[in-house]
Amino acid sequence: MSEADDRAHTLRLELVDEPGELLRALSPIADNGGNLLSIFHERGSLTPRGHIPVEVDLECSPERFEHIVDALRDAGVTIIQADSERYGEALSVLLVGDLVDTDLSDTLAELEGCGSATVADFSLTTEKGTEGVSSARVRLAIEAGSTERALEQVRDVAAQKDLSVVEPLVGEL
Amino acid sequence: MKLAVMGAGDVGRAVVDLADEYGHTVSAFADSTSAVVDPDGIDVDAALKHKDSVGRVGEGDPADALGAEYDALVEATPTTLGDAHPGFEHVRAALETDRHVVLANKGPVAERYDDLRALEADSAGSIRFEATVAGAIPALSTIDGIGAERVTAARGVLNGTANFILTRMATDGLDYEHVLAEAQDLGVAEADPTFDVEGTDAALKCAILANVIHGGGYSLADVDVEGITDVPPSALELAAEDGRTVRLIGEVTEDGARVGPRLVPENHTLAVSGTMNIVQLETEHAGRLNLSGRGAGGPETATAVLGDVNRLE
Numbered sequence: 001m002s003e004a005d006d007r008a009h010t011l012r013l014e015l016v017d018e019p020g021e022l023l024r025a026l027s028p029i030a031d032n033g034g035n036l037l038s039i040f041h042e043r044g045s046l047t048p049r050g051h052i053p054v055e056v057d058l059e060c061s062p063e064r065f066e067h068i069v070d071a072l073r074d075a076g077v078t079i080i081q082a083d084s085e086r087y088g089e090a091l092s093v094l095l096v097g098d099l100v101d102t103d104l105s106d107t108l109a110e111l112e113g114c115g116s117a118t119v120a121d122f123s124l125t126t127e128k129g130t131e132g133v134s135s136a137r138v139r140l141a142i143e144a145g146s147t148e149r150a151l152e153q154v155r156d157v158a159a160q161k162d163l164s165v166v167e168p169l170v171g172e173l
Numbered sequence: 174m175k176l177a178v179m180g181a182g183d184v185g186r187a188v189v190d191l192a193d194e195y196g197h198t199v200s201a202f203a204d205s206t207s208a209v210v211d212p213d214g215i216d217v218d219a220a221l222k223h224k225d226s227v228g229r230v231g232e233g234d235p236a237d238a239l240g241a242e243y244d245a246l247v248e249a250t251p252t253t254l255g256d257a258h259p260g261f262e263h264v265r266a267a268l269e270t271d272r273h274v275v276l277a278n279k280g281p282v283a284e285r286y287d288d289l290r291a292l293e294a295d296s297a298g299s300i301r302f303e304a305t306v307a308g309a310i311p312a313l314s315t316i317d318g319i320g321a322e323r324v325t326a327a328r329g330v331l332n333g334t335a336n337f338i339l340t341r342m343a344t345d346g347l348d349y350e351h352v353l354a355e356a357q358d359l360g361v362a363e364a365d366p367t368f369d370v371e372g373t374d375a376a377l378k379c380a381i382l383a384n385v386i387h388g389g390g391y392s393l394a395d396v397d398v399e400g401i402t403d404v405p406p407s408a409l410e411l412a413a414e415d416g417r418t419v420r421l422i423g424e425v426t427e428d429g430a431r432v433g434p435r436l437v438p439e440n441h442t443l444a445v446s447g448t449m450n451i452v453q454l455e456t457e458h459a460g461r462l463n464l465s466g467r468g469a470g471g472p473e474t475a476t477a478v479l480g481d482v483n484r485l486e
Contacts, residue, residue, distance in 0.1 A: 092415060092436055094408045123414065125407040135408035137415060164403045166412075166419055168436045169328070169443070 005061045008037065012081035013072070014051040025054065028071035035059040049090070051078070078120040078141060090120050090139045091147060093154055097163035098132040099124065107161060111138065114153035116146035174482060175212070177201035177238050179263050180249035181230050184277045184304070187471035188247050188478050189217050195479045203238035204230050205250070212242045239266045245273040245298075245482055248281070252377065254393060257281040264289060264300065271297035275481040277304040277474055283377040284392045286384040301484060304477035306378045307331055308468040311477070312452040313385060314484070315464060319456050321386050326455040328424040331378040331432075333448030333468045334362045334369035335401050335421040339434075340446045343409040343418050349402060361448055371400035372421060372432045379423040379430040386425055399433035412436055418444055 011029075015021040022041060029036060037057040047053055060068065069082050078090065099107065108119050121139035142150045151167060158165045174197045178185050181204035192199050198214040209220045209231025220230045239246075246267035250260050257280035264281055267274045269292070276282055281289055282302045293300050303313045307329070316324050330336050334356060341352040353370070356362035368374045376396040383391040401421050412418050420443060422435040437444050442463050445451045450468025455461055467473040 092417065094412060094419070094436055096403060096405060096408050123411055125411055133405060133407075135405055135411050137408075137411040139415075164399075166404065166408060166434045166436050169422060169424075 011056045014078040094166035102161040110157040116143040117150040174244040175200040177243035178247045183471035185249040187475035201238035201241035203235045208233040208238040249277040252280045268292045268296040273298040276302040279305045279377045283380040301481035307450045309473035323457040329452040331375040372398045383430040397431035
């Protein structure tokens, strides 16, 4: 089943400690033609955010690997590292404003627009009794060294859509 | 030392009240419409009673206080922006006659720092202003002790009113207007809370910290400011679900100064509760220092003022 351009790849994931999470993370790999080589599921050790680190070795072509990474992100799986492309600690921001009428999915896509951040997690709440105002918590996985660039992107997107941002303290993440 | 105390708000009154305990004499005391002067020491109790009953500290002209015999002027009039009038003129009058000045008024230090330092350079008197940043917390004397050039950044919660509101909103899920009304009832927020909730007060303190750390050049206009009025309870709930909370944080770094609501872990050092303040300093050789305590209040701020007076001797 190995093909000429197949290579070994390593993915580091961060999973919530819930039944079915591991399967949810592995399905997009298998579905996109990745050949699983090994899975190191460190159930005993937790990341600083209380999640479980999982390291997956697989074999596929570089092109398929890209599809796999995209499919994992679409499935909402937090990728800490995909081969050499390393995502640093996730960064959380709050967005407040008319998130629904300003095209939420476009906002999320725009947040990834700087190319060094990916939306790892997202929660939305609508403010009671306040028409149009809602709040969102967005967790971005960011490539090492790109925090300021990613924050700049968040500020730009928020300014375009007239949203206010509650940033984390940089250097205090 | 003989003190001329300008301003009879909570801070001015507390300074006058505690001066004797610190071994100083109040030779002049003025509010915006009156003054009481006595080179041998004014009758403090009488002046405070007079203020309570008729709204003036005495029957003299406020200008009399500036012309009185004193060693150090305590400038505790209300903070004003822009030209920092009339506090700045009081400081000028004292320095031009070679007397010391201790400020609790943030206006002159935040808005006209370079002008103040120029006046000081031509005077035999010197200026101190510990009370202008975070009340009783010895932030500036700590920076002085470390050496400003070895402090690489300062950040903190510098406004107790905004912090009280954010804390209450987060713990009880109440909206901003509700908590503000409660804070006003408790005397934590003023009738016009704009200065506190829009971040102006914290920004003035950041301008002062930036001036001290970077050797001048900052005013309020150089601080990027955002307040807390746009933070809804739902945002605080989302933060809490993730083990975080929101605090109005002032930051001074090599990139400049800014104030705004920031997401911090709930158990983070900077996530102080209620009206508490905290100042965190990043230092070149000594790592991180955290100083927390009461950032406002008459006796608290007067403690910083009288500490400064003692350092002048």
